[in-house]
Amino acid sequence: MTRPPRILLFAGSIRTGAYSGKVAAAAQKELALQGAEVTRISLGDYPLPIMNQDLETEEGVPENAIKLARLFASHDAVMICTPEYNGSIPPLLKNAIDWISRAKENGKPIRAFSGRIGCICCSSNGHFAGIRSASHLRQVLAHIQMDVIASQVSVPNAGEAFDQNGDFKEERLRNGMNRTCKALIETASLCMQMD
Template sequence: MQTFRLLCLAGSTRTDSYNYALAGTMAKQLSLTGINATLISLEDYPLPLFNADDETEKGLPDNAVRLSKLLAQHDGVFIASPEYNASLTPLLKNTLDWISRVPSDGRDPFNTPVFAIGSASPGKLGGMRSLAHLRQILVALGAIVIPEQISIGSAGNAFDDKGDLTGDREAAFLNNCASKLVQTAQRLKSLA
């Protein structure tokens, strides 16, 4: 069986972030199925606020280049996006903007991996509005984003002490999203 590498991250660095918990739960689910899954925190890749003048004067930040290469090295990426004012976080948007500026030297960070998205929120909508914007941005960057996604409402009660989802419905959505991400990544890798 081929080895598939999947990357999981969250658009939040907040302490006890529900979305980092969701990204961790996805990484755990993928690992349980034998997939090589890696969970990263954007806190480990700080970036300045995107400014084209700074890019011209100082060049690309090292962390933008590192993240671009990291995405391109994986067959699939899961992004958990919090919802801020009915959209994605400034942190996530800024990160995607910087990565999009890195010239591709082989595998493209948006065209190579397959993307899946999810959100966890204390509200009842579960961050659904952020996912529409995130999907739109990723597609504009040339990414393939699977239709299956996961949205966790009332996130304060959604995870147990081990980081697993407490609700059967939410766990089923996570399993479906993980399965479709792996299937799509496998199919596209076999065509390459």
């Protein structure tokens, strides 16, 4: 009997009422409905200093980056719901990725990204849904050898996108989240069988 895929899920914003947090909540609901085992975290629970190699040399990689790297490594897939800052990845998220990429255990790099399945959602209150941030994030994750699935959910006008239950008002977005979660679970399950 195969186990359900374990999916780590988080938003690239810790703002109160963040749209990306609402997208993560909608994804959590859908992934669970489709049978995945979901761990949703907040980057706010893993505060990190701004990446500075002097700090790394003097004090090592912060414990929170190591904890995050271990979390990545213990899941089959990672879904990231990102906002967009000035056409790109917000610093909270990029800084976390940069630190995680430096995490080591017993002198060996923790394989947080390599070979892991990734999935991206993006949101913004504008018409373009943060898609520039999503495409930059896709490039960064590919560079560190994550296998990011093609399917993604892009939520424009995010201030108006959710009903009082936190569900997407538009059928197009509900279907999009359904399809993306299905693709993520199928891809992660396939990779688990090959391991």
